[in-house]
Amino acid sequence: MSAWWSSLSPLNQMFYALAVFFSALFGWQLVSSFSALGDGDLDASADDVDLADGDGDATWDDTDGDAFDQDSESLETFRLLSIRSILAFGTLFSWAGALYLQRSLFPGLALLRALLWGLAGMVTVALFFWLLPRLTEEGTANLDTAIGQIGTVYMDIPEGGVGQIKVLVSGTTSFVRARSHDGRYLPAGTAVRVISRPDSSTLGVEPVEA
Template sequence: MAAWWSGISGFEKFFWALAIPFTALFVMQMGMLILGLDNGIDTPDINDSIDFDVKSDVDIDADIDMNLNPNVPLKLVTLRNIIIFFTIFSWTGIMGVRHGYSKMLTIALGIILGTIVIVILSSVYKLIFKLTESGNMNLKNAIGATGEVYLTIPDNGKEGGKVHVIFQSSLREVPAITYGEKLKTGTKIKVIGIEQNFLVVKSLEENHKGDIYNG
């Protein structure tokens, strides 16, 4: 191993230094997804001062802002996509060095291929969730269901948060509000009511009297 490492160029060492840790993270990420332990690794909430809650997810990666609005842009900059990008980038770089490509071409190919992969995966994930959300969705059917915060829900009824909840036999991503304290990404929640197009939720750790919200 030492002889191999000392025998490769510094440029190739750079790619191997990225490939080893990011490939390991990628394999762990996929393994947790297969085992059903993946809860989503997503974009940090800016209001939380770049506080990553690495639950390893998802989601898939879904790492994607899939609102009920079909025109919502893709979220490409997520922790999951960063892992995927550098995995593709590093291995492309190693292959470029092995084939004798110039440094500029090798780096360019790594960036291009890495970007293409995360765009394709993000598009696929968004399509999957849109299909999941299609049909006659009745938010009233979500009352009493439990789920998990996807995007941090501000306190005191402020908008901007989202939850992943299973109802009507499908995993759905729905805008949500809470009238309690702020609920961070990954918090386990229960749906206690609806208000317009929002689910009203509370943390499962709360012990309020009565579960049904009368809005």
């Protein structure tokens, strides 16, 4: 192993080191995402506070509330996906670069091909996580069956705005749009109880007191 490592160029060694680093982060992020571990997500960071504060002007009675919520949700989704996409880019870019360099490909060409692999991975992961909640929502039979259920905030619910929760609907785990019943901010990972259905695609929730 040491002989193999010593035979690599410094640039190739750097790419392999980056590949291991990004692979570990990307794998951990995927596990956290599917487990809906809000505290473990890279997405639940200090950046969320700024986004939540920006949503504070929206209220349930605001005539432009629906449009505002849609814009807020789109921004939140883009921010969420961009983090995972960047990790996917770093993982594929570094692995491709390392392997192409090991095959003695010209460094400039190796970097170009690695860049293409990274961009392909970035787009693929972004599309996957963008489609996943929507495919789940399409299979939702009746949101009324979720009333009384305990769920978990999957995407931050901003103050007075709309986020997303993971909850049982008709016996199936689903990702559903949700509002805080009293308009408070609820971060990802918060345990919540569904208490109402404000409209056809949104649930009203309140935090479960410890």
